[in-house]
Amino acid sequence: xxxxxxxxxxQEAARPLPPAPPFHWNFREIQExxxxxxxxQTKALSPTERSTLIDTIAATLGSxxxxxxxxSKAQLRAIASRTRVKLIDLNGNGKPEVxxxxxxxxxxxxxxxxxxxxxxxxxxxxxxxxxxxxAIQTFTIQPTSTNGLRDIVLxxxxxxxxxxxxxxxxxGQQYRETACYEANWSRLVGDDxxxxxxxxxxxxxx
Numbered sequence: 288x289x290x291x292x293x294x295x296x297x298q299e300a301a302r303p304l305p306p307a308p309p310f311h312w313n314f315r316e317i318q319e320x321x322x323x324x325x326x327x328q329t330k331a332l333s334p335t336e337r338s339t340l341i342d343t344i345a346a347t348l349g350s351x352x353x354x355x356x357x358x359s360k361a362q363l364r365a366i367a368s369r370t371r372v373k374l375i376d377l378n379g380n381g382k383p384e385v386x387x388x389x390x391x392x393x394x395x396x397x398x399x400x401x402x403x404x405x406x407x408x409x410x411x412x413x414x415x416x417x418x419x420x421x422a423i424q425t426f427t428i429q430p431t432s433t434n435g436l437r438d439i440v441l442x443x444x445x446x447x448x449x450x451x452x453x454x455x456x457x458x459g460q461q462y463r464e465t466a467c468y469e470a471n472w473s474r475l476v477g478d479d480x481x482x483x484x485x486x487x488x489x490x491x492x493x
Contacts, residue, residue, distance in 0.1 A: 310454065312486075313430070314486055326369070327369065339413065340385065341370075344367035345360065347416065348366060349363045366391065366394050369394075370388065372388075373386045377406075377436045378436045384406055384407060384436075385409075386404070387404065388404045397422060402424070406418035417462055423441045423453075424443060425450070427442070434456075435457065440452050440453065440454055440455070448472040450469075451467065452470055467491035470486040470488050
């Protein structure tokens with residue numbers, strides 16, 4: 288996979304990402320945001336930062352709505368204010384990024400609990416999205432880093448014992464998916480289903 292870089296002449300050149308290390312998912316560090324993480328209640332952001340982030344998420348939600356599904360600015364802002372957030376410093380510069388996950392069917396969540404998720408980086412007084420993905424339930428911050436930011440694993444709920452994992456690595460401007468895996472906490476032994484203490488992980492579609 289190639290990432291873009293800008294040369295001395297102002298031209299964008301492709302540069303290869305460093306080879307992906309063997310995939311080790313620390314499932315014990317898996318995270319899922321809850322009611323206590325609601326954006327309109329968080330003390331981790333100043334009132335101005337909170338309002339700016341709500342506007343940013345509302346604009347993102349609004350760009351996905353068309354026709355009868357479109358909503359007013361006030362409605363979008365109310366939906367965005369319920370987004371669940373967590374601040375995590377992904378590049379170690381002392382300025383945390385924002386992991387944000389939508390809540391409710393009106394924001395694009397599925398009945399099974401998979402919802403849109405974003406990673407926002409503060410740029411001046413604004414927030415820019417560096418990762419966006421639909422239908423995700425959990426996230427895991429990996430110990431490995433790419434181009435200065437921690438790798439992220441997003442988990443999509445499949446069933447009580449199955450989860451699809453999507454590995455994201457930073458390419459310089461945005462996170463890009465670089466691999467997909469399936470994690471299973473059970474396996475069939477003869478006619479019996481055996482529960483596992485640690486998941487078996489295989490590439491998607493295997």
